Amino acid sequence: MTEDEKLREEAEEIRKETAEGAPEVAEHDRVAELERQLEEAKSKALYAAAEAQNVRRRLEADKEQASSYAAAGFARDMLAIKDHLDRALAAVSDELRADKTATQFLAGIEATARELDAAFQRNGVVRIKSVGEPLDPHKHQAMMEIPTGDAEPGTIVEEMQPGYMMKDRLLRPALVAVAKAPG
Template identity: 75%
Template sequence: MIENEDRLEQEAEDIRRETAEGSPEVAEHDRVAALEKQLEEANSKALYAAAEIQNVRRRLETEKQQAGLYATTQFARDMLAIKDHLERALGAVSDELRADKVASNFLAGIESTARELEQVFTRHGISRIDAMGEQLDPHKHQAMMEVPSDDAEPGTIVQEMQPGYMLKDRLLRPALVGVARKP
């Protein structure tokens, strides 16, 4: 671009020199107009290039912010498996086992671990998707089966097989659900 401006300035100087030597004014006017047009085009291209650079810079900044916000996505998905195992383990414990003193202490440790994991999820923007009683939302729920039901409207979630989770405003894992249908 600088080379174009230098070339244009050189041509303008050549025109001035020719005019001083007595070349026709019409030819001079045409050459000056051509040079002005070229200069205008060069300026236009420079403005376009500057705008494009600014757009690229803005887009990269947005991508950088998104990468920072959602960098933990895969790690969070892996941690969901651990949370599922803890919940299944706690759900499988019978009341008889809870009455036993040794087992009770062991279970208290597992429950404490599950609570701590839930707190860590909350701190990092990982939240459980509410499913039971909600209408099926294909952006948050994955229907695994239809359940005949007189009590619920068709399309209402009546069973949750696996909880779903969001990472801030993005789906981390859909809830696996059973949906009501007319019997």
């Protein structure tokens, strides 16, 4: 037993003896103890209220994020359709564009592609800039390195598949070729 503990025990014994002889001292100790318990209860109540408020804020943030990104899976699926439309339009020859029947058909495909782009834009889906940009592993996936003196090493020189972001989330990384020093 330490010296402090001995002193506390002696003080407690003296307080008890004094309390028996002086009821007002015992009443004062009881009031002090009740005040201490009240402060402790207030502290616990404030902590519980703060914790409940934090949980409420977290739930609201989670709900907002879930509703904000609810369409991410659907948007990811629509990217494949966009890729197919873009490849189809890129494959059309100048001869076919000159044909009147094919021109009307192509106009419909181009209108569909524009409408898909507008739907992406309305929902915060944007294409990631790639060519000429430095490689960002959070947005780009390097598929190969191309030796060239025309660009700084680590700079994207070719895009094989466009990447897309939805607001601040990556939907699909851009598949790119990166410059490397020749030789």
